[in-house]
Amino acid sequence: MTGFGARLTAAKLSRGPLCLGIDPHPELLRAWDLPTTVEGLAAFCDICVEAFAGFAVVKPQVAFFEAYGSAGFVVLEGTIAALRSAGVLVLADAKRGDIGTTMAAYATAWAGDSPLAADAVTASPYLGFGSLRPLLETAAAHDRGVFVVAASSNPEGATVQRATFDERTVAQLVVDQAAVVNRSANPNEPGYVGVVVGATVFQAPDVSALGGPVLVPGVGVQGGRPEALAGLGGAAPGQLLPAVAREVLRAGPNVVDLRAAGERMLDAVAYLSVL
Amino acid sequence: MTGFGARLTAAKLSRGPLCLGIDPHPELLRAWDLPTTVEGLAAFCDICVEAFAGFAVVKPQVAFFEAYGSAGFVVLEGTIAALRSAGVLVLADAKRGDIGTTMAAYATAWAGDSPLAADAVTASPYLGFGSLRPLLETAAAHDRGVFVVAASSNPEGATVQRATFDERTVAQLVVDQAAVVNRSANPNEPGYVGVVVGATVFQAPDVSALGGPVLVPGVGVQGGRPEALAGLGGAAPGQLLPAVAREVLRAGPNVVDLRAAGERMLDAVAYLSVL
Numbered sequence: 163m164t165g166f167g168a169r170l171t172a173a174k175l176s177r178g179p180l181c182l183g184i185d186p187h188p189e190l191l192r193a194w195d196l197p198t199t200v201e202g203l204a205a206f207c208d209i210c211v212e213a214f215a216g217f218a219v220v221k222p223q224v225a226f227f228e229a230y231g232s233a234g235f236v237v238l239e240g241t242i243a244a245l246r247s248a249g250v251l252v253l254a255d256a257k258r259g260d261i262g263t264t265m266a267a268y269a270t271a272w273a274g275d276s277p278l279a280a281d282a283v284t285a286s287p288y289l290g291f292g293s294l295r296p297l298l299e300t301a302a303a304h305d306r307g308v309f310v311v312a313a314s315s316n317p318e319g320a321t322v323q324r325a326t327f328d329e330r331t332v333a334q335l336v337v338d339q340a341a342v343v344n345r346s347a348n349p350n351e352p353g354y355v356g357v358v359v360g361a362t363v364f365q366a367p368d369v370s371a372l373g374g375p376v377l378v379p380g381v382g383v384q385g386g387r388p389e390a391l392a393g394l395g396g397a398a399p400g401q402l403l404p405a406v407a408r409e410v411l412r413a414g415p416n417v418v419d420l421r422a423a424g425e426r427m428l429d430a431v432a433y434l435s436v437l
Numbered sequence: 438m439t440g441f442g443a444r445l446t447a448a449k450l451s452r453g454p455l456c457l458g459i460d461p462h463p464e465l466l467r468a469w470d471l472p473t474t475v476e477g478l479a480a481f482c483d484i485c486v487e488a489f490a491g492f493a494v495v496k497p498q499v500a501f502f503e504a505y506g507s508a509g510f511v512v513l514e515g516t517i518a519a520l521r522s523a524g525v526l527v528l529a530d531a532k533r534g535d536i537g538t539t540m541a542a543y544a545t546a547w548a549g550d551s552p553l554a555a556d557a558v559t560a561s562p563y564l565g566f567g568s569l570r571p572l573l574e575t576a577a578a579h580d581r582g583v584f585v586v587a588a589s590s591n592p593e594g595a596t597v598q599r600a601t602f603d604e605r606t607v608a609q610l611v612v613d614q615a616a617v618v619n620r621s622a623n624p625n626e627p628g629y630v631g632v633v634v635g636a637t638v639f640q641a642p643d644v645s646a647l648g649g650p651v652l653v654p655g656v657g658v659q660g661g662r663p664e665a666l667a668g669l670g671g672a673a674p675g676q677l678l679p680a681v682a683r684e685v686l687r688a689g690p691n692v693v694d695l696r697a698a699g700e701r702m703l704d705a706v707a708y709l710s711v712l
Contacts, residue, residue: 187538225535225542231552232514235507257535259561260500261591263462267500277506286534288563288586292593311563316536318567321614325600325607332600332607339596 166282166307167344167352170219170375173251174400177218179435180428181253181377183407184210184222184241190408194415200233207241210411213420215248217428221405224256239277252280253377257311259286261293269300273308282307284358284377288322291339298343298355307354309377312336312367315360315385324365333359334367337395344373359395361386361404366395375403381431382409388430399434441557441582442619442627445494445650448526449675452493454710455703456528456652458682459485459497459516465683469690475508482516485686488695490523492703496680499531514552527555528652532586534561536568544575548583557582559633559652563597566614573618573630582629584652587611587642590635590660599640608634609642612670619648634670636661636679641670650678656706657684663705674709 164172186206188198194209196202203226214220222241227234245252258268270276272283282301285294287310294310301308313323313333323333330338337357344353353374359366361380369376376397380386381404391404406427413423439447461481463473469484471477478501489495497516502509520527533543545551547558557576560569562585569585576583588598588608598608605613612632619628628649634641636655644651651672655661656679666679681702688698 185539187542189538223539223542225533225539225546228553229542229545229549229551231546232507232510233552235510239507257533257561257563258500259534259563260532261589261594263464264460264498264500267462267498267504270504271500271506274504276504277508278503286532286561286563288532288534288561288594288597289589289591290593290596290598292596293589293591314536314564314568316564316568318565319536319563321565321567321602321610322563322597322600322607323565325597325602325610327596327600332597335596335600 165305165348165351166301166354167374169281169305170251170307171352173218177216178428178432179400179403180217180431181219181221181403181405182214182217182410182424183405184220185407185411186226190411193412200230200237203227203230203234204237207237209415209417209420211241211244211248213417214245214424215250217250217424219251219253219403220245221253221255223407224254235278242278242280246281251282253282253284253309254278254280255284257284257286259289259293261289265293266296269297273297273301273304273306282309284309284311286311287336291336302347302354307356309356309358310336310340312357313359313363315362315380320364331367337367337369337372340374341372361391368396369401370396376401377403377405379405382406382427388427391431391434402434404431404434440580440623440626441576441629442649444556444580445526445582446627448493452491453703453707454675454678455492455706456494456496456678456680457489457492457685457699458680459495460682460686461501465686468687475505475512478502478505478509479512482512484690484692484695486516486519486523488692489699490525492525492699494526494528494678495520496528496530498682499529510553517553517555521556526557528557528559528584529553529555530559532559532561534564534568536564540568541571544572548572548576548579548581557584559584559586561586562611566611577622577629582631584631584633585611585615587632588634588638590637590655595639606642612642612644612647615649616647636666643671644676645671651676652678652680654680657681657702663702666706666709677709679706679709
């Protein structure tokens with residue numbers, strides 16, 4: 163199997179540089195005339211899987227499944243499996259973070275052998291980037307990827323992410339530590355450790371030396387303009403992976419309309435091609 | 438129903454100031470002669486429920502259930518329900534954190550109406566303390582509690598938690614923002630927003646004005662000495678809630694031995710009475 167960085171690059175080349183979110187928010191379920199139950203959740207995901215099967219990356223937001231307890235996780239497992247068998251790279255947006263053996267258990271869940279394991283997972287570094295090591299190691303061993311949250315678009319994020327340690331912001335430190343891991347991995351292929359930088363973040367960290375992908379959520383209704391992403395944080399065009407959810411999902415529940423909305427968004431970000 | 442702060446105080450008065458962790462690590466399952474499968478996980482939890490039914494607070498570590506996917510969450514739901522019906526306060530150690538409607542979905546899961554909802558949940562503030570608002574509001578509406586991670590014992594945590602913003606450390610800011618929420622809630626009862634401060638943290642934030650409980654994990658084999666906890670971060674004795682997992686769990690699988698180990702640890706921290 164090939165490392166995640168190379169798999170992501172190949173997927174973007176053949177299917178385009180876009181990550182489509184599956185965010186089954188109760189309001190969206192209602193807008194799609196679905197009940198806000200686990201059956202409604204499953205129906206929502208079935209539609210998304212059918213509409214998104216031709217795209218490069220799909221990102222289920224774990225929280226919207228977790229809200230239904232174990233029954234929601236059954237739906238998530240089925241959704242991940244269906245997307246992966248359609249050749250889609252699945253990025254589980256879980257933002258997990260802990261230390262030691264607890265972090266290792268999360269690694270088993272999302273990057274190891276559990277039925278939740280996806281092609282990549284998001285992680286949260288409040289306990290220090292170094293605390294994520296068990297996840298990074300498990301991901302590397304299974305050719306999966308990890309996207310570590312660096313900077314978010316919400317204003318409250320600044321009190322943590324723009325705090326400074328040894329004259330660098332916390333967000334920059336996260337990027338720099340991820341870069342070290344990517345450099346020490348196979349230098350002949352794109353890194354498997356990415357970061358998350360919100361589309362409308364006030365001051366993006368410098369990602370030019372990251373050597374890995376930058377997931378950019380918040381494109382569309384959340385305020386990020388697709389045409390304004392180029393060069394975010396000094397990124398090379400092919401480094402960015404814009405993510406859109408609500409803006410596309412509100413075109414559903416018709417599969418054809420939903421797919422068309424995804425394709426329109428892909429056209430809008432296609433200039434961020436992998437050159 | 439009574440607010441979480443008052444419920445916690447009452448539980449500590451009648452059952453003692455100790456939080457027992459359920460950390461079903463694969464190594465512990467093997468030590469208890471249980472298979473490292475979801476059936477082994479369920480058997481492990483059944484033993485813990487029986488042994489810990491008389492204690493004040495029990496903290497299942499969600500990661501060790503999540504490692505088994507949806508089937509693990511079925512076991513977690515059963516464990517939470519069994520503990521609560523035994524009168525134990527259940528603190529789900531989930532360390533969730535996100536923004537906006539995603540945070541609201543985690544709030545539904547752990548502090549709302551889902552089968553996972555416990556008496557309290559831990560949260561991670563990398564996206565800013567303010568991003569946790571939907572969780573705090575849901576918890577308050579349901580008389581549940583939230584413990585926000587402030588400072589952890591692992592050395593890597595310093596690059597985030599000891600970074601500074603407006604001349605305060607990130608860890609101190611978390612405590613101060615939690616204090617604001619507690620002050621603006623019912624001033625006649627103990628606050629429902631607690632913080633997490635590792636037992637062996639290098640420099641604990643000042644929690645004297647928090648007006649809420651301080652969960653102190655890492656007591657026992659992780660290096661925190663029970664007799665050395667008094668005054669951590671300037672806490673009043675009754676403010677601290679020491680948490681122990683491995684040190685007690687390794688006394689299993691015999692229920693009587695396990696309970697006795699919990700009681701020995703309770704004796705060791707009993708001086709941290711609510712007075």
